[in-house]
Amino acid sequence: MTFLRDNAPVTVITGAGISTDSGIPDYRDNKGEWKRTPPVQHQDYMRSEAVRKRYWARSLFGWPVLYHAKPNSAHYAIAEFQQQGLIGCVITQNVDGLHQKAGATRVINLHGYANDMVCMSCREITPRLDMHERSLKLNPDFAALEATAAPDGDADLEADFEQFKVAGCRSCGGILKPDVVYFGDNVPRPRVEEAQKSLENSNALLAIGTSLMVFSGYRFARQAHQSNQPVALLTLGKTRADELATLKLNCSIKDVLA
Numbered sequence: 298m299t300f301l302r303d304n305a306p307v308t309v310i311t312g313a314g315i316s317t318d319s320g321i322p323d324y325r326d327n328k329g330e331w332k333r334t335p336p337v338q339h340q341d342y343m344r345s346e347a348v349r350k351r352y353w354a355r356s357l358f359g360w361p362v363l364y365h366a367k368p369n370s371a372h373y374a375i376a377e378f379q380q381q382g383l384i385g386c387v388i389t390q391n392v393d394g395l396h397q398k399a400g401a402t403r404v405i406n407l408h409g410y411a412n413d414m415v416c417m418s419c420r421e422i423t424p425r426l427d428m429h430e431r432s433l434k435l436n437p438d439f440a441a442l443e444a445t446a447a448p449d450g451d452a453d454l455e456a457d458f459e460q461f462k463v464a465g466c467r468s469c470g471g472i473l474k475p476d477v478v479y480f481g482d483n484v485p486r487p488r489v490e491e492a493q494k495s496l497e498n499s500n501a502l503l504a505i506g507t508s509l510m511v512f513s514g515y516r517f518a519r520q521a522h523q524s525n526q527p528v529a530l531l532t533l534g535k536t537r538a539d540e541l542a543t544l545k546l547n548c549s550i551k552d553v554l555a
Contacts, residue, residue, distance in 0.1 A: 305382055305384075308499040308517070309388065309502075310387075310507060311375075311387065311388070311390065312506045313448065313507070314532050315395075315505050318369040318371065318550075319366045319369045321362065321363060321366050322448045337352055338479060340481050347458065349463050351461075354439055354454060354461045355454045356429070356452070357436070357439055358442075358452035363411055364429075373400070375396065375399070386492070386496075387403060388405045392406065392475075394411075405488060406488075407478075407514070409478055411475050411476075413425060413476040414428050416468065416473055419471055423466075423473075442454065496526075501521070503530075504517075504536065505532065518541050522538075529545075533548070533550075534547065
């Protein structure tokens with residue numbers, strides 16, 4: 298709280314660690330290493346029908362966990378601090394929308410929003426729930442299987458994915474993709490610039506629940522450091538920005554924010 302009061306308004310950047318208490322698995326361990334196979338790459342998804350079949354078959358089981366997740370006490374605490382003027386903008390690397398569900402208002406979804414779909418041909422935006430329901434109807438045999446949820450709507454499932462039928466865009470038949478930035482793709486420049494401007498207009502950066510191993514998030518710690526803004530880290534384990542931090546709290550997120 299002292300860091301927030303002394304530097305208000307503070308820009309916050311959050312990662313997967315803030316949503317694990319909402320039942321959403323994360324990708325990395327406390328050393329910043331992958332816990333599992335890295336997620337699908339953008340070019341692989343666009344090039345390969347087999348990759349898309351595997352992705353959507355697994356999403357039948359993984360995405361509902363993301364869709365039904367509820368904000369936890371850390372999300373509510375950030376929204377409250379924002380209302381009090383201690384926090385300005387929230388930049389989130391998560392695609393779950395839980396900050397907004399908790400009442401936060403100034404939120405930049407750096408990597409997009411997993412509950413929206415975008416057609417890669419006509420660019421129409423549609424609800425992912427529609428895609429999910431169509432997939433269930435097209436693939437009743439898959440719907441009867443069981444799987445364990447994984448990060449960002451994925452799941453651990455072994456099956457004959459070649460038999461899976463993938464629904465296309467209702468308007469043009471094009472390839473549908475969750476409206477998120479996959480690995481190997483770039484965060485839209487206007488979104489990056491909006492986040493950079495928000496950080497410029499604040500007095501410090503607080504990173505919560507993120508290892509900042511991906512450059513799309515690390516760039517903000519580097520920007521703050523280069524601007525002589527204090528950088529605080531609240532997360533379990535190693536981060537890419539440890540050497541830039543003026544404060545490091547290696548402890549439970551929800552306990553600290555409570």
